[in-house]
Amino acid sequence: MICFAAVTRVRVSFEKVGKRFDTRTVLAQLSGAVEPGRVLVVAGPNGSGKSTLLNILAGVIRPSRGEVRYRQNEEDIPRARWFAHLGVAAPDMAVYDELTAVENLMFFARLRGLEARPDSIGALLEELGLGAREHGRHVGTYSSGMKQRVKLAQAVIHEPAVLLLDEPSSNLDTAGHDAVARLVDRFRSRAAVAVATNDPREMAWSDARIELAL
Amino acid sequence: MRASSLLSESLAVLGKELTSELRSRVALNAVGLFALTTLIAVAYQIGPYKIEEADRPHLLSALLWIILFFGATSGLARVFVKEEDARTAKTLRLAARPLAVFFGKLGFNLILLLGLESLVVPLYCALMSYTVEGVAGLVLVMACGAVAMAASSTMVAAIIARASGSGTLFAILTVPLALPLLVVLIQGTKAAATSAALAAVIPALRAIVSLAGVTLVAAVYLFPVVWHD
Numbered sequence: 001m002i003c004f005a006a007v008t009r010v011r012v013s014f015e016k017v018g019k020r021f022d023t024r025t026v027l028a029q030l031s032g033a034v035e036p037g038r039v040l041v042v043a044g045p046n047g048s049g050k051s052t053l054l055n056i057l058a059g060v061i062r063p064s065r066g067e068v069r070y071r072q073n074e075e076d077i078p079r080a081r082w083f084a085h086l087g088v089a090a091p092d093m094a095v096y097d098e099l100t101a102v103e104n105l106m107f108f109a110r111l112r113g114l115e116a117r118p119d120s121i122g123a124l125l126e127e128l129g130l131g132a133r134e135h136g137r138h139v140g141t142y143s144s145g146m147k148q149r150v151k152l153a154q155a156v157i158h159e160p161a162v163l164l165l166d167e168p169s170s171n172l173d174t175a176g177h178d179a180v181a182r183l184v185d186r187f188r189s190r191a192a193v194a195v196a197t198n199d200p201r202e203m204a205w206s207d208a209r210i211e212l213a214l
Numbered sequence: 215m216r217a218s219s220l221l222s223e224s225l226a227v228l229g230k231e232l233t234s235e236l237r238s239r240v241a242l243n244a245v246g247l248f249a250l251t252t253l254i255a256v257a258y259q260i261g262p263y264k265i266e267e268a269d270r271p272h273l274l275s276a277l278l279w280i281i282l283f284f285g286a287t288s289g290l291a292r293v294f295v296k297e298e299d300a301r302t303a304k305t306l307r308l309a310a311r312p313l314a315v316f317f318g319k320l321g322f323n324l325i326l327l328l329g330l331e332s333l334v335v336p337l338y339c340a341l342m343s344y345t346v347e348g349v350a351g352l353v354l355v356m357a358c359g360a361v362a363m364a365a366s367s368t369m370v371a372a373i374i375a376r377a378s379g380s381g382t383l384f385a386i387l388t389v390p391l392a393l394p395l396l397v398v399l400i401q402g403t404k405a406a407a408t409s410a411a412l413a414a415v416i417p418a419l420r421a422i423v424s425l426a427g428v429t430l431v432a433a434v435y436l437f438p439v440v441w442h443d
Contacts, residue, residue, distance in 0.1 A: 060304060062443075083308050094301040098234040110226040111309045138237070154305065 009036040010072045010161040017066035026052050034192040039205045042196040044212030050196035054164050087160030089151045097140030101150045112158040129179040144171040166196045227318020241289035249285025262343035274344045275403035290367035293319045294375030312438035323364040351406035351415035359399045362426035366391040369433045
């Protein structure tokens with residue numbers, strides 16, 4: 001059994017956030033929040049800065065201006081502890097091709113201090129539509145849709161308080177999209193969720209929306 | 215939330231590195247092929263008899279470390295570049311503490327270097343008729359040298375991976391870190407070759423351990439910045 005931590009409620013707020021890459025401004029003066037119990041959808045055309053905003057919220061890139069705050073029970077979360085609360089799945093992320101799906105998730109669970117067993121990991125993979133027959137194969141032999149399912153599983157294996165999903169249904173078939181929708185629904189009540197997307201089906205998950213423009 | 219210890223996380227990273235490497239064999243092939251090719255080229259062109267007896271201890275010690283250094287460099291530099299290339303770096307960055315990543319990767323590079331030394335040193339001694347008076351001293355120099363070289367290579371590998379994987383940058387950064395280390399390693403190896411007394415290698419060992427210590431302390435402070443920023 002995976003030993004989940006008690007549910008924590010974390011709020012991510014951003015104030016007048018901007019990002020420049022060399023001379024190009026990608027984001028300018030953007031404010032908002034990812035609230036517990038709500039799904040924030042970030043929409044906009046390609047190149048409008050959806051992924052950049054999620055990367056800034058995740059803390060993997062620094063904004064050129066403005067501030068991002070991570071707060072739990074009205075107290076700031078230090079950066080060193082922030083990643084423990086966070087789950088991310090994005091197109092610029094991958095899991096290890098040389099490992100099986102179960103080995104990948106065992107690895108990420110161990111890094112996060114969880115006591116994960118193959119059967120509980122198998123249950124999570126099946127929830128995302130990856131059948132037991134596939135669990136023992138190296139991820140390198142998977143299709144892009146199957147890899148996406150493993151990537152989503154690593155994002156939620158520790159039941160994060162904040163879940164950031166960038167194009168979560170990319171490469172997935174209808175069944176895969178439905179599995180992601182169920183996953184988002186499960187996290188809606190217990191976590192703060194942000195989804196960057198242009199897919200109208202994913203936009204329908206929103207409780208709040210940010211529209212970015214070029 | 216985070217109940218795991220740094221040791222447990224580091225061992226998880228090390229285990230992942232070993233499993234991945236045993237299945238892909240990219241670094242093993244690169245290191246093994248480079249080291250054996252260099253060793254055979256040296257043995258073929260120079261051999262055991264083309265060096266004057268008086269010059270043998272220091273020339274053969276220098277040649278041994280040149281073979282080990284270039285063999286190791288071909289594999290050690292890849293530990294972080296492969297994460298960036300495979301797009302697993304961000305996944306790892308979000309899940310693991312920076313120091314767990316550093317110590318896991320350092321452990322992998324250390325195992326790779328010790329394996330390389332175990333393969334190359336006996337072959338080199340046989341092919342070059344390189345007699346070592348102080349075997350215990352040589353083992354100590356090799357072991358401490360591997361720790362120091364693995365520490366500096368792992369740190370430099372992290373820097374170049376964040377600088378878009380530039381091999382040239384690896385070379386430029388490695389020179390000031392590797393050169394003093396190589397000098398004392400050659401001195402220590404020469405001392406072990408000429409004297410059976412362990413005391414003969416102590417001055418070189420002190421220098422090697424000091425360099426390893428300085429590199430490790432610097433890495434503990436610098437690596438989290440390099441890894442995250």
